[in-house]
Amino acid sequence: xxxxxxxxxxxxxxxxxxxxxxxxxxxxxxxxxxxxxxxxxxxxxxxxxxxxxxxxxxxxxxxxxxxxxxxxxxxxxxxxxxxxxxxxxxxxxxxxxxxxxxxxxxxxxxxxxxxxxxxxxxxxxxxxxxxxxxxxxxxxxxxxxxxxxxxxxxxxxxxxxxxxxxxxxxxxxxxxxxxxxxxxxxxxxxxxxxxxxxxxxxxxxxxxxxxxxxxxxxx
Amino acid sequence: xxxxxxxxxxxxxxxxxxxxxxxxxxxxxxxxxxxxxxxxxxxxxxxxxxxxxxxxxxxxxxxxxxxxxxxxxxxxxxxxxxxxxxxxxxxxxxxxxxxxxxxxxxxxxxxxxxxxxxxxxxxxxxxxxxxxxxxxxxxxxxxxxxxxxxxxxxxxxxxxxxxxxxxxxxxxxxxxxxxxxxxxxxxxxxxxxxxxxxxxxxxxxxxxxxxxxxxxxxx
Numbered sequence: 001x002x003x004x005x006x007x008x009x010x011x012x013x014x015x016x017x018x019x020x021x022x023x024x025x026x027x028x029x030x031x032x033x034x035x036x037x038x039x040x041x042x043x044x045x046x047x048x049x050x051x052x053x054x055x056x057x058x059x060x061x062x063x064x065x066x067x068x069x070x071x072x073x074x075x076x077x078x079x080x081x082x083x084x085x086x087x088x089x090x091x092x093x094x095x096x097x098x099x100x101x102x103x104x105x106x107x108x109x110x111x112x113x114x115x116x117x118x119x120x121x122x123x124x125x126x127x128x129x130x131x132x133x134x135x136x137x138x139x140x141x142x143x144x145x146x147x148x149x150x151x152x153x154x155x156x157x158x159x160x161x162x163x164x165x166x167x168x169x170x171x172x173x174x175x176x177x178x179x180x181x182x183x184x185x186x187x188x189x190x191x192x193x194x195x196x197x198x199x200x201x202x203x204x205x206x207x208x209x210x211x212x213x214x215x216x217x218x219x
Numbered sequence: 220x221x222x223x224x225x226x227x228x229x230x231x232x233x234x235x236x237x238x239x240x241x242x243x244x245x246x247x248x249x250x251x252x253x254x255x256x257x258x259x260x261x262x263x264x265x266x267x268x269x270x271x272x273x274x275x276x277x278x279x280x281x282x283x284x285x286x287x288x289x290x291x292x293x294x295x296x297x298x299x300x301x302x303x304x305x306x307x308x309x310x311x312x313x314x315x316x317x318x319x320x321x322x323x324x325x326x327x328x329x330x331x332x333x334x335x336x337x338x339x340x341x342x343x344x345x346x347x348x349x350x351x352x353x354x355x356x357x358x359x360x361x362x363x364x365x366x367x368x369x370x371x372x373x374x375x376x377x378x379x380x381x382x383x384x385x386x387x388x389x390x391x392x393x394x395x396x397x398x399x400x401x402x403x404x405x406x407x408x409x410x411x412x413x414x415x416x417x418x419x420x421x422x423x424x425x426x427x428x429x430x431x432x433x434x435x436x437x438x
Contacts, residue, residue, distance in 0.1 A: 017236070019431045023424040031408075086427050087434025094426070105321035110383060111406035111423040117430075157429050164329060180436070181429040187330035189250075197432040201425050204330040205242040206418055207313070208305050210376050210400040211336075212238045213416040215306025217399065 016199070021059055022082055024051070029079040041072035088116045093154050095179075097170050098161035099124035099132075099140045102185060106159055108136035120153045125166075143170075147177040160184040171198065235418070240278055241301055243270070248298040260291035307335045312373055314398075316389050317380035318343035318351075318359045321404060325378055327355035339372045344385075362389075366396040379403040390417065 028049045032040055046053035060066050063085055066078050083089050094112070096103045099122040106112075107119050122140040124130060130142045141149050149155070158174040160167055160182060167186040174182055175196055184190055184200040192198040247268045251259055265272035279285050282304050285297050302308050313331070315322045318341040325331075326338050341359040343349060349361045360368050368374070377393040379386055379401060386405040393401055394415055403409055403419040411417040 016428055019428045020424055022431075023421075023427045026427075085431070085434070087430040088427065092426075092430055092433070100324065101320040101327075102324035105319065105324055106422065108320075109406070109422055111421065112426065114406075115423050115427065117423070117426050156433060157426065161324075181433050183425055183429060187328070187333075197429055199425055199428055201420075201422065202242075202330065203325065203328055203420065204334050204336070205239055206402055206420050207311075207331065207336050207376065208242045208245075208307065208334065209235055209238045209418055210402060210416055211306040211311055212241075212304065214311070214375055214400050215304070 018059055018062070019086070021051075021055070022086060024049075025056065025059070026079065026082045026086065026088075029075055029082065032075045033079060037075055039072050039074055042067070044072065083116075091116050091118050092156050093118050093120045094157045094159060095119075095121040095123060095146075095150060095153070095155040096138075096159040096161055097123045097143065097146070097174065098163075099126070099129045099134075100161065103159075103161035104134050106161060106185070107134040107138040117157075120155060121149050123149070143173070146173055150174075150177045150179060155179065157181045157183060160186055160190075162186065164188055237278055237281070238305070240270075240274070241305060243268075244275065244278070245298065245301045245305065245307075248294055248301065251294045252298060256294055258291050258293055261286070263291065302335075310335050310337050311375050312337050312339045313376045313378060314338075314340040314342060314365075314369060314372070314374040315357075315378040315380055316342045316362065316365070316393065317382075317385075318345070318348045318353075319380065322378075322380035323353050325380060325404070326353040326357040336376075339374060340368050342368075362392070365392055369393075369396045369398060374398065376400045376402060379405055379409075381405065383407055 028045060042053040042056045045051060045056055057067070063081070066081060067073055094117050096107055096119060103122055107122055112119060119138050122134060122138050123143045123146055124140055125143045129140050132140050158179045160170055162170050164186050167184065167188070168190050171182060171190050171192055175192060180196050182192060182196065182198045184198060187202060187204065190198060190200065247264060261272040261275045264270060264275055276286070282300070285300060286292055313336050315326055315338060322341055326341055331338060338357050341353060341357050342362045342365055343359055344362045348359050351359050377398045379389055381389050383405050386403065386407070387409050390401060390409050390411055394411060399415050401411060401415065401417045403417060406421060406423065409417060409419065
């Protein structure tokens with residue numbers, strides 16, 4: 001019981017940066033498993049993938065005791081645990097709102113299916129797009145059918161890929177359709193009610209990190 | 220002189236996580252400036268944008284002493300300094316390799332121009348696409364012209380938006396064309412020689428953070 005309680009209170013403090021690191025560890029463990037590696041220490045993991053060994057131990061300690069003294073981590077077991085922690089041990093269904101270039105690109109993004117996400121529907125307000133499919137076969141529904149399709153296809157996550165001016169209205173629509181997890185690709189601030197997790201991807205942040213690199217190099 | 224030396228050695232240790240946070244602070248300061256706020260303490264900044272005050276002070280201390288005792292930070296000055304640190308005080312030209320749905324979406328992404336990035340060219344191997352333009356007017360060149368156009372248009376950053384199987388060859392091509400900063404949107408590991416900064420955007424990591432949220436909620 002005390003372990004469960006410890007876990008519960010710790011979970012409240014887990015930041016997005018931590019879950020992002022768990023995703024990175026998961027990628028590393030997949031690489032190791034594919035390479036036939038059976039056990040790995042936090043030091044070896046850190047060295048091989050340029051991570052921080054103390055951080056790895058701290059991150060994993062939130063969720064239980066996975067390391068074995070003198071052995072390190074069992075690659076396969078830790079991978080399975082991480083998938084469980086991240087909720088990847090079941091298939092999650094995703095709907096993409098906006099069937100423009102970005103929405104269509106995301107619908108067929110090869111990384112998603114591999115990790116257990118299934119893109120089941122695209123939605124668009126443009127009647128010319130409705131009834132068509134992405135190259136990979138995801139159907140484009142009218143946005144007016146969002147609630148019905150979300151229920152029918154058990155969509156858990158909505159991806160927002162609409163123009164900036166339409167984004168907040170679309171978030172509200174997704175929330176009213178029962179969606180509690182939203183990934184937003186539109187620049188600018190959006191809001192969602194408590195209990196709904198809204199995460200934004202800002203491509204500009206990535207470009208700025210490159211700009212920093214070039215600025216330091218140049219002088 | 221000692222301040223310059225301190226800055227130099229500190230710069231070597233600056234992780235990508237730090238530059239990502241600088242980008243976030245920059246966004247916050249832009250919001251504050253737009254709202255007419257003139258000074259802000261690290262505490263107020265942290266509270267308003269759900270950041271960590273100690274982390275803010277530590278991150279900024281790497282680059283100099285920007286805070287004024289009893290006042291905090293001057294919003295406009297700090298914003299200008301951060302833009303300088305991130306190398307955003309000059310316009311950076313970007314070329315996108317791959318003019319499929321993702322490349323076309325990125326070419327017209329509204330956030331880039333706003334931050335001083337100019338998308339000047341798209342490149343594609345498909346002759347049917349060459350000679351066309353993105354909706355926003357970015358021309359599509361043949362990939363064979365990458366080196367020539369990179370020099371002519373002074374492209375500093377290459378964005379990779381090609382299928383997985385072509386990605387490493389395209390990175391090599393960009394490097395041989397003189398590019399030293401690459402933003403990759405293809406899933407999977409790519410490598411670049413020392414001196415070239417290669418940053419990858421993995422959409423799956425963002426979805427996994429939402430999956431974690433749903434898993435905690437459900438159980």
